[in-house]
Amino acid sequence: MKPTVFIDRTVPSEVEAKIAEYCDVDKWEGTNRIPRELLLAKLANADGLLTAGSRVDAELLTHAPQLKAVSTISVGYNHFDIDAMKQRGIIGTHTPHVLNNTVADLAFALILGTARRVAELDRYVKEGKWISGAGNKWFGQDVHHAKLGIIGMGRIGEAVARRARFGFEMEVSYYNRSRKPEAESLLGVRYLELNELLRESDFVVMLAPLTPETAKLIGREQFRLMKPSSIFINISRGQTVDEEALIEALQSGTITAAGLDVYEIEPIPADHPFLSMDNVLTLPHIGSATKATRFDMAMLAAQNLVNALTGQTPAHIVPELQ
Ligand code: NAP
Numbered sequence: 001m002k003p004t005v006f007i008d009r010t011v012p013s014e015v016e017a018k019i020a021e022y023c024d025v026d027k028w029e030g031t032n033r034i035p036r037e038l039l040l041a042k043l044a045n046a047d048g049l050l051t052a053g054s055r056v057d058a059e060l061l062t063h064a065p066q067l068k069a070v071s072t073i074s075v076g077y078n079h080f081d082i083d084a085m086k087q088r089g090i091i092g093t094h095t096p097h098v099l100n101n102t103v104a105d106l107a108f109a110l111i112l113g114t115a116r117r118v119a120e121l122d123r124y125v126k127e128g129k130w131i132s133g134a135g136n137k138w139f140g141q142d143v144h145h146a147k148l149g150i151i152g153m154g155r156i157g158e159a160v161a162r163r164a165r166f167g168f169e170m171e172v173s174y175y176n177r178s179r180k181p182e183a184e185s186l187l188g189v190r191y192l193e194l195n196e197l198l199r200e201s202d203f204v205v206m207l208a209p210l211t212p213e214t215a216k217l218i219g220r221e222q223f224r225l226m227k228p229s230s231i232f233i234n235i236s237r238g239q240t241v242d243e244e245a246l247i248e249a250l251q252s253g254t255i256t257a258a259g260l261d262v263y264e265i266e267p268i269p270a271d272h273p274f275l276s277m278d279n280v281l282t283l284p285h286i287g288s289a290t291k292a293t294r295f296d297m298a299m300l301a302a303q304n305l306v307n308a309l310t311g312q313t314p315a316h317i318v319p320e321l322q
Pocket residue numbers: 075076077096097099103151152153154155156157175176177178179207208209210211213214235236237261262285286287288
């Protein structure tokens with residue numbers, strides 16, 4: 001008998017076909033996220049789940065007595081309750097590598113967009129305010145040759161560093177729990193302790209995964225260390241930053257601007273203070289969202305799931321479940 005898989009979000013037909021070669025497939029076809037109650041009900045007979053953000057915790061697992069594997073179409077897996085999955089022996093996989101360059105490109109969209117005030121100036125032009133030359137009120141900051149600090153320089157961070165060093169000739173520092181001597185010599189990047197990185201950088205890019213250790217890693221104290229001219233970019237997860245402290249830092253001039261792809265609550269509530277702040281550039285969590293990369297991620301997630309359910313070791317089991 002074939003294993004049964006539930007797919008909880010829309011995926012390309014090729015991805016579904018790949019799973020269907022080996023498994024019976026049921027799927028959610030709505031455009032919004034599947035309601036939690038329905039997801040739990042759908043898992044009653046499932047051996048595998050293909051998802052991209054649904055919380056996999058003890059509650060879900062009690063509703064899924066046959067579940068053996070969960071494959072997420074994302075590199076971040078903070079929605080996996082690792083202890084609960086370990087206890088049940090669930091195989092959990094993710095999609096590293098294939099999205100590195102795409103997410104790094106988006107980091108630069110946010111860096112350039114905030115530094116050169118692209119969204120503000122777009123509004124200025126479209127609202128018919130460009131009557132004579134744009135005055136110095138609209139001047140931005142240079143990205144080239146500026147100092148970039150990367151918090152969490154892993155796969156994506158290195159792709160950001162490469163662009164920064166060799167494209168924009170920036171001075172790049174990074175902070176991780178452990179040093180990366182190979183990256184230091186190949187990319188010409190410097191290791192700095194977190195406080196030092198915050199003090200020195202013109203741009204700080206947050207790319208550490210969300211873990212108990214990184215939750216609100218950047219708060220009031222950290223923003224106070226940054227230069228008044230500095231720009232903060234978050235493309236990891238919203239919860240790595242204390243949003244209240246960020247709002248305060250932006251409103252008081254402690255830092256100049258922020259470029260955000262991720263938020264504490266997603267989708268961001270319509271009355272969130274960020275949405276009325278000109279010095280905040282907001283994107284709707286689209287770091288990896290190009291057609292090609294999202295296709296590759298979904299295909300890789302499908303392959304991981306098929307392998308897990310057909311007795312082969314998937315290539316991308318999340319480290320804590322290996
Ligand atoms: P990765 O290769 O695992 O890199 C993460 C880096 O963070 C590692 O170098 C790690 O180094 C460092 N790190 C982990 N815990 C840390 C801590 N407590 N303090 C400081 N550094 C720490 O992951 P990746 O593939 O580059 O992805 C990074 C994150 O980007 C994902 O987890 C996800 O949250 C986010 N992401 C967002 C989008 C989006 O759409 N916005 C898309 C893709 C990924 P050490 O272990 O040495 O500390």
